Amino acid sequence: MADGVSSEEMHSRFSRPPISRLDEALRAAWRLMTSPGTLMATLGVLLLFVLAGVLVPQEGDLSDVALAQQVGWLAALRARSPTLANVVQASGVMHLYQSLLFRLLLAWIAALCVVGLLALVTRDRSSSPKQVYAWTFGLQDEASEVWMRVGEALSGAGLQRPEPTCVDGCQVAAMRRRGVRGWATALAYAGVLVLLAASLIASRWGWRSADITLLLGEPQALAPNTGLTARLDEIRLIPGGEKRSYQVESVLALTGEGVSKAVTLDQTNGTRSDGLSLYQIEEGPSLRLQVRDSRGQCLDITDPLAQLRPAPVVRRALRGSQQEQQYLVPAADLVVNVVHFSRRLGAETTTEPLKTALQVQAVRWSDGELLLDELLESDAVLSVPGPVEADATQVVVAFERYVVLRAEREPERLVALFGAGLVLLGLLAGLLWPERRAWAVVCPGASGCRCCIEVPARDANAPWVARLQSALGQRGGETL
Amino acid sequence: MSLTALVLGWLGLAVMLVGAVWAPLAARHDTQPTAGWERVLVGALRLSLFVQALALVVQGIAAQRAKGSYWSWSQGECWQLAAWLATAMLAVWISRLGWPVRRR
Numbered sequence: 001m002a003d004g005v006s007s008e009e010m011h012s013r014f015s016r017p018p019i020s021r022l023d024e025a026l027r028a029a030w031r032l033m034t035s036p037g038t039l040m041a042t043l044g045v046l047l048l049f050v051l052a053g054v055l056v057p058q059e060g061d062l063s064d065v066a067l068a069q070q071v072g073w074l075a076a077l078r079a080r081s082p083t084l085a086n087v088v089q090a091s092g093v094m095h096l097y098q099s100l101l102f103r104l105l106l107a108w109i110a111a112l113c114v115v116g117l118l119a120l121v122t123r124d125r126s127s128s129p130k131q132v133y134a135w136t137f138g139l140q141d142e143a144s145e146v147w148m149r150v151g152e153a154l155s156g157a158g159l160q161r162p163e164p165t166c167v168d169g170c171q172v173a174a175m176r177r178r179g180v181r182g183w184a185t186a187l188a189y190a191g192v193l194v195l196l197a198a199s200l201i202a203s204r205w206g207w208r209s210a211d212i213t214l215l216l217g218e219p220q221a222l223a224p225n226t227g228l229t230a231r232l233d234e235i236r237l238i239p240g241g242e243k244r245s246y247q248v249e250s251v252l253a254l255t256g257e258g259v260s261k262a263v264t265l266d267q268t269n270g271t272r273s274d275g276l277s278l279y280q281i282e283e284g285p286s287l288r289l290q291v292r293d294s295r296g297q298c299l300d301i302t303d304p305l306a307q308l309r310p311a312p313v314v315r316r317a318l319r320g321s322q323q324e325q326q327y328l329v330p331a332a333d334l335v336v337n338v339v340h341f342s343r344r345l346g347a348e349t350t351t352e353p354l355k356t357a358l359q360v361q362a363v364r365w366s367d368g369e370l371l372l373d374e375l376l377e378s379d380a381v382l383s384v385p386g387p388v389e390a391d392a393t394q395v396v397v398a399f400e401r402y403v404v405l406r407a408e409r410e411p412e413r414l415v416a417l418f419g420a421g422l423v424l425l426g427l428l429a430g431l432l433w434p435e436r437r438a439w440a441v442v443c444p445g446a447s448g449c450r451c452c453i454e455v456p457a458r459d460a461n462a463p464w465v466a467r468l469q470s471a472l473g474q475r476g477g478e479t480l
Numbered sequence: 481m482s483l484t485a486l487v488l489g490w491l492g493l494a495v496m497l498v499g500a501v502w503a504p505l506a507a508r509h510d511t512q513p514t515a516g517w518e519r520v521l522v523g524a525l526r527l528s529l530f531v532q533a534l535a536l537v538v539q540g541i542a543a544q545r546a547k548g549s550y551w552s553w554s555q556g557e558c559w560q561l562a563a564w565l566a567t568a569m570l571a572v573w574i575s576r577l578g579w580p581v582r583r584r
Contacts, residue, residue, distance in 0.1 A: 040573060040576075044569060053555065054562055057555060267546060269546070279547055420536075424530070430530075434522070434523070
């Protein structure tokens with residue numbers, strides 16, 4: 001029956017006819033989801049989303065820094081092209097990774113990973129690809145003996161033993177690498193699934209506080225439902241090595257129900273306390289301002305913009321450059337303007353510490369007369385002349401530091417690390433043990449069996465194919 | 481961005497470049513040079529993918545330790561992921577090209 005059959009005719013035996021419409025639909029879906037074209041298209045769409053994130057700053061982790069960066073970017077765009085800025089803002093491209101479209105893409109990627117995983121861990125039943133390297137030969141044996149011989153040859157080349165199925169009077173089988181090497185690349189798919197699961201766990205059971213700015217000595221609640229408060233007790237500037245000129249460590253006092261302890265944070269390491277992770281995500285200079293009358297009594301200071309209650313001491317984090325602040329001291333008939341400048345010493349390397357300078361102006365509130373204008377780079381006590389010398393008021397300016405604290409509950413942390421490890425193992429397996437596949441068809445005839453072995457065209461010269469041919473006593477083949 | 485992650489990221493891209501240059505040289509004595517070329521290039525791309533993924537993981541671990549967020553869709557992270565995705569697309573595309581000239 002199969003005597004003298006060409007390789008191309010043998011190739012057609014790999015296509016099993018569908019047994020029902022459902023079978024046909026399932027096969028079509030499987031082919032679609034395992035095809036390289038689908039994988040490429042999915043990677044392409046994801047790449048477009050990611051490139052949008054390169055061009056437009058995203059909300060990301062909703063930190064103050066990320067939001068400030070996004071606002072600054074939009075302001076710069078608005079200055080150049082107000083229309084484009086409005087379009088960008090209205091299109092929602094700045095919240096791309098929270099969009100339904102992106103979530104659907106992630107769901108599709110998860111589905112592809114499930115199918116990819118199943119395709120690698122279950123027995124291969126796929127048809128051979130369009131471009132193959134094939135060779136046909138005849139053996140004067142029964143089909144079962146032929147399969148045994150083919151199986152040994154395949155096994156010697158590192159492939160699975162065949163489990164043939166009958167198709168149109170012939171027996172066909174598909175094989176891939178034997179053992180762990182055959183399915184280890186599936187770990188990459190499993191890793192992506194675990195990473196997606198980690199993000200679900202984070203959104204369902206995770207929690208993150210708003211960014212809390214802590215000034216020396218001021219307690220702040222970490223979150224209403226935790227009952228925990230944090231107070232910045234100490235800031236340590238520790239001289240570093242070549243990489244960084246100094247390391248900033250903050251010592252916090254945590255107090256709450258049954259909790260009272262001190263924790264130390266720095267810029268590179270957070271700490272865990274009572275189920276919460278604490279991170280020092282930002283630090284910088286802060287201002288401490290006091291105004292004293294001629295008798296040394298502290299006067300109340302009002303911040304008209306912040307709408308806080310008048311206080312004898314004002315502390316403010318000095319963020320950004322050329323930040324201007326205005327304080328009112330009604331008892332001394334004074335307005336104190338403070339402008340913050342920050343620049344790097346020498347501006348030669350970014351590892352040098354930020355130098356902070358303050359321009360302090362004192363203006364008489366009642367008539368607007370400028371009484372004082374000083375540029376400060378260190379703590380100072382400035383004397384503001386009054387109507388008579390004895391009425392001189394003192395403005396006490398001190399440089400302190402602030403830290404921005406973030407508290408988190410992160411049940412997904414280890415899950416994500418596990419997922420990343422799986423992805424790396426899967427990629428490493430793909431690197432060490434590249435995919436190796438073969439398809440075999442055996443058609444019994446009057447004078448023995450006709451066999452055809454097919455391998456992907458790119459493996460035509462691979463050593464394992466030479467071993468396989470040698471074991472079967474064959475040489476040469478043709479590319480279909 | 482962590483310095484180690486940055487170095488690994490660039491190393492991954494360099495591996496890809498070296499693979500592209502090395503592939504035609506390595507396969508010049510092959511009986512089917514295009515198939516050999518594909519094998520070398522796909523190998524280089526796989527190595528590049530692994531190194532770039534390692535860079536992403538190192539970056540994620542450093543960001544998690546410092547800021548409590550292993551991934552925040554920052555522009556630097558998006559660049560790294562975009563490079564990985566482009567490399568993966570290239571690897572898939574080259575694998576499915578079918579370098580031998582005769583097609584069914």
